[in-house]
Amino acid sequence: MTDTTVSAPASEGPHSQLGQCLKAARQVRGLTLKQVAEKTGMALSTLSKVENGLMSLTYDKLLQLTSGLQMDIAELFSPTTPQPEPGRPVTARRSVSRAGQGQIVNTKFYTYTYQCTDLIGKRMVPMIAEVRARTLDEFGPLLRHSGEEYFLVTRGTIAVHTEFYAPEILNEGDGIYIDSTMGHAYLNAGSAESAQGVCLCTSEQADLFEQLHRIAKKDAVE
Structure with missing residues (x-):
């Protein structure tokens, strides 16, 4: 039986980038690691190691992760900037109240x-x-x-x-x-x-x- 995860030193770039991308994808969705574990059926300890650049994932585990989060696998290999939480769009409303007004x-x-x-x-x-x-x-x-x-x-x-x-x-x-x-x-x-x-x-x-x-x-x- 083959391993589904591969340990790697934290200094290795690809694993560190995977961890960063996973964290960014999780934050965009407003999820905790525990919630990601529940949605994907993956161990919380495994996800924690991945985020910290200590572990990589085999292809089948990557599919399990992306399927559970309903995301494209490419998102795990492209650094992203966290966006506003779903359902909380930026309205850009503004109002100035001058002295004596109201x-x-x-x-x-x-x-x-x-x-x-x-x-x-x-x-x-x-x-x-x-x-x-x-x-x-x-x-x-x-x-x-x-x-x-x-x-x-x-x-x-x-x-x-x-x-x-x-x-x-x-x-x-x-x-x-x-x-x-x-x-x-x-x-x-x-x-x-x-x-x-x-x-x-x-x-x-x-x-x-x-x-x-x-x-x-x-x-x-x-």
């Missing part, structure tokens, strides 16, 4: 200025929030929505109230990252009439902007 929603205790509103279906919603409410009674029910968010104080002092933690006082330059499904509120805790911050909300749900807009519009002042 979609403004005024409420009794807040002013929200939504940034980059020309892009629809964003998974991150940036906004500037001017905070005037000083108590939870003024603020009303804690906010909840999908995703997570980061809030950076750019002016004044803000008290962050959350459902499961004691209030946190943030001064200019301080920031907080929270789970947005947890009830939360930002209050003005300084001596000035208002405080201000930049809030970045993100979610896997494509309608995040609509969620946030509906929340803000409930208390909007015409």
Whole structure:
């Protein structure tokens, strides 16, 4: 019975190139070595040695590998540059938000200025929030929505109230990252009439902007 693999010193060029090409092909497909082993039926240890230039493969094993990964055998002998993951195309979207621009929603205790509103279906919603409410009674029910968010104080002092933690006082330059499904509120805790911050909300749900807009519009002042 003949061996299906042939050991080789790591310094040998062809085996090293095969390992590099296998690694590149694996990364293009977003796979781990373990997943490659599962798809091809080859031993994980064998694949690891191949990637590290310590082992070559016989032709039948090369066919087994390429068949399992549904790739052309030539890809294993042509160095490639990893491309974006399948299903994650580069959209090249871009939006510039100038000072004083944005979609403004005024409420009794807040002013929200939504940034980059020309892009629809964003998974991150940036906004500037001017905070005037000083108590939870003024603020009303804690906010909840999908995703997570980061809030950076750019002016004044803000008290962050959350459902499961004691209030946190943030001064200019301080920031907080929270789970947005947890009830939360930002209050003005300084001596000035208002405080201000930049809030970045993100979610896997494509309608995040609509969620946030509906929340803000409930208390909007015409």
